[in-house]
Amino acid sequence: MNALDVWFMVYTDPQPAYADVEAGNLDSMDTVPTSALSTFESDDQVQAVNEPGNVSQSFTFAANQKHFSLDDEGRLRRAAVSMAIDREQIIDKVSNGTNTPAVDFTAPLIPGYSESVPGNEVLQYNPDKAKELWEQANQIAPWGDDESFDIAYNADGGGKDIYDAICNSIHNTLGIKSQATPYPTFSEMRDDITDRTITTAFRSGWRPRTSRDSP
Structure with missing residues (x-):
C-alpha cells in the first residue's frame, strides 16, 4: 500500500x-x-x-402485509402501532440521547423541516389512543392470538437493540406479539424488499442525495 x-x-x-x-x-x-x-x-x-445529522430512520409496512393494507383497518392499525412506540424512552435508554424523535419525514437539519406537519400526532407516544385504534381495527378484522407484528432489519447495520426496543414497546402497549427479525445483510433484505417478497414491516430510512452519491 x-x-x-x-x-x-x-x-x-x-x-x-x-x-x-x-x-x-x-x-x-x-x-x-x-x-x-x-x-x-x-x-x-x-x-x-x-453532531446532528441529516438522516431519518424509520420502518415501513410491506405493501402485501396482512392487516395493514390501504383500507380502514390498515389505517387504524398503522396509527395504533406508531402511537404504541415510546420514542423518547427508546432514545434515552438505548441510544443514550444521540437521536431525535421524529416529527417529520426528514431530519431537523434539512431545509423545510417542520415540527407542525398535519397528522404528525401519530408520532407521539399515546398508549391509550393506540389501544383504542387497535380495538377499532379488531372490529373490522380480528387480530389472531397467534399473529405477530414483526419488523425486519439488517444485522450488519447495528439495528438490533433499537428494533428490539421498538417491538417491546409495541408488545407492552398493544398486548400483541411483536419481534425484530434479522436479515444477515442489508443486501439480502433489500433483495426481498425490491422483489416484494417480504411480508413484514422492515427497517428503512432517508437522507438527502449529495454529489458524493453520483456515479
Missing part, C-alpha cells in the same frame, strides 16, 4: 469495527455500536464526533 491508497473495510457487525478503531486498525466509521453509545465520547482511544 502506498501513501495515496484508501481502503474501505466491510464489516457485518459494527462492534468489531469499533474495536478496530480503538486498536488503530481502522481510521474511521460513521456509526457507533449500541454498547459504546454511553462511553464513546469519553473513550481516549477514539476521536469522537457527535
Whole structure:
C-alpha cells in the first residue's frame, strides 16, 4: 500500500469495527455500536464526533402485509402501532440521547423541516389512543392470538437493540406479539424488499442525495 491508497473495510457487525478503531486498525466509521453509545465520547482511544445529522430512520409496512393494507383497518392499525412506540424512552435508554424523535419525514437539519406537519400526532407516544385504534381495527378484522407484528432489519447495520426496543414497546402497549427479525445483510433484505417478497414491516430510512452519491 502506498501513501495515496484508501481502503474501505466491510464489516457485518459494527462492534468489531469499533474495536478496530480503538486498536488503530481502522481510521474511521460513521456509526457507533449500541454498547459504546454511553462511553464513546469519553473513550481516549477514539476521536469522537457527535453532531446532528441529516438522516431519518424509520420502518415501513410491506405493501402485501396482512392487516395493514390501504383500507380502514390498515389505517387504524398503522396509527395504533406508531402511537404504541415510546420514542423518547427508546432514545434515552438505548441510544443514550444521540437521536431525535421524529416529527417529520426528514431530519431537523434539512431545509423545510417542520415540527407542525398535519397528522404528525401519530408520532407521539399515546398508549391509550393506540389501544383504542387497535380495538377499532379488531372490529373490522380480528387480530389472531397467534399473529405477530414483526419488523425486519439488517444485522450488519447495528439495528438490533433499537428494533428490539421498538417491538417491546409495541408488545407492552398493544398486548400483541411483536419481534425484530434479522436479515444477515442489508443486501439480502433489500433483495426481498425490491422483489416484494417480504411480508413484514422492515427497517428503512432517508437522507438527502449529495454529489458524493453520483456515479
